[in-house]
Amino acid sequence: MxxxxxxxxxxxxxxxxxxxxxxxxxxxxxxxxxxxxxxxxxxxxxxxxxxxxxxxxxxxxxxxxxxxxxxxxxxxxxxxxxxxxxxxxxxxxxxxxxxxxxxxxxxxxxxxxxxxxxxxxxxxAVREKPVASVEDIRQVLAAMPDATDIERRDRALIGFALLSGARDNAIASMSLKHVDLGRRTVFQDAREVRTKNRKTFTTWFFPVGADIEKIVADWIAFLTKERGFGPDDPLFPATKIALGENGFEAGGLDQKHWKGAATIRRIFKAAFAHAGLPYANPHSFRNTLAMLGEKLCSTPEAFKAWSQNLGHEHVLTTFTSYGAVASHRQAEIFDQLRTRQVGGDSSVKVAIDPESVAKAVALLTGNPV
Structure with missing residues (x-):
């Protein structure tokens, strides 16, 4: 036929x-x-x-x-x-x-x-999906072994995904030269890094904890000082495949970049299963960071900077695509509002400064006043 x-x-x-x-x-x-x-x-x-x-x-x-x-x-x-x-x-x-x-x-x-x-x-329709908290990810990192080179790489990989907020395909193509530990930055150069829509931008480390930053720093020191990796070598090397007694098996690290992000997703899946937690894929870490930003950023300008750090040109992208309020948090907010309505003094009025409102709207929409 x-x-x-x-x-x-x-x-x-x-x-x-x-x-x-x-x-x-x-x-x-x-x-x-x-x-x-x-x-x-x-x-x-x-x-x-x-x-x-x-x-x-x-x-x-x-x-x-x-x-x-x-x-x-x-x-x-x-x-x-x-x-x-x-x-x-x-x-x-x-x-x-x-x-x-x-x-x-x-x-x-x-x-x-x-x-x-x-x-x-x-x-x-956008359906709510569970998002790992920073503490969940810290629990995953604590449960991961780090005896072998590959285990250390996998642990540093998950730490770096949270620290940088970078997409998995971008991480797979990064070299050591793209990370500046002194400045706490990641230069996502589209000429070499597979960024979305081939955008070039600099990311500052997100404030997720000195312990997570140390995991990444120790990994880079291990590659450069103990394994002799140079600036153009991969930040997270692929696994070297060697012929063993039982056939082909992992033979340590290869000085080659991953060709795609499929291996990274498998590493994440195995790590969360090992920790006994629901699987959170690499991209969901960006949701984790967006939710963290909503808690830490006290001004529109701060959240604008946080949004840019995720590689978003417009802050509304962060709000609409990543910053959805989880249902349990939505319930907490409405419980608080209900308490204020029932027990509060309705005669009390709060004055709103028009100039502050205008500045906030301008920052959110990207149109300066």
Whole structure:
């Protein structure tokens, strides 16, 4: 049975070039789009894209709604369904403008891949996820062994993720020269560090404790003084694979960077399991820091600086994407407000300084007064 259509393959190659060079999408995003297109092709017997009919889109949407996740046996998540449908919508919108397809497709054909409004709201809904506290992370660090080079690396890795707030893929690509212990800074240079959207910025160590800072400092001293690592060598080296008595096994540290962040996530998962705590992925440490900033920052200017330290150009990104109030804290706040309402003096009025309000709004929105 045919499992591809030659003309479709040529069309998809052109689409990849469009996504990569015109849309500037990452390889991961492109792979996800291609996977959705391939799945649609398979569902329609790898027919030529020129023979597209809106009934095919409708049939595919119904099949997604009825499909179960092979791992859980439950229906596919609305977010998964929405992601695949929107990838196909984007592809057919592009296709409708290509030579050879303009007489076969219309831009409105792509609209048949759009998820329903209700499904879109469900897919985009923000659901509260447990976020590890600084004390939880400190507990994880205390439980981690540090007898071998790899164990010391793993422990320092988790400490550094909290200290710097850096994303896992950025950490995987950092070199020793990017960390300045004297100034307590991390220079995330997009020419060498895989930062999000390839932004270059400097991060100051977050105030999470001298003990965590010492773990990182000791690790860097170990690499430079005992292992002879130089400025261009990786901050967190990959594991060297050696041939042992039982086959391939870990053989210490290699002077090479990790190619991606998958290993970092596995290290985090194992460390939290070892400590008996729910898994907190590397990215969730940024939520931990955002929540810490809400407690420590007493002025809008301080929180603006905290937000910039996370690599956010706009402070509202920190508020809306990372700074959600946890449900238990929300309950505490409303209990306090309720107490004030019932027991407080309603005749007491607090004067609000208009100038202070204006300055606060200006800092939050990034528009100076």
């Amino acid at each position: 045919r499992k591809h259509h030659p003309e479709n393959e040529r069309t998809k190659r052109r689409y990849v070039e469009f996504l990569k060079h015109a849309k500037q999408l990452s390889d991961t995003s492109i792979d996800q789009a291609l996977a959705a297109i391939a799945e649609f092709e398979a569902a329609n017997g790898w027919r030529d894209f020129r023979k597209f009919r809106i009934e095919q889109a409708q049939k595919y949407k119904r099949s997604l709604a009825e499909r179960a996740n092979p791992k859980t046996g439950k229906p596919l998540a609305k977010a998964t369904v929405s992601s695949r449908l929107m990838a196909l919508k984007g592809f057919f919108e592009w296709l409708a403008g290509q030579p050879g397809f303009r007489s076969k497709l219309t831009y409105s054909d792509a609209e048949y891949f759009r998820p329903s409004a209700n499904d879109e709201r469900i897919a985009r």
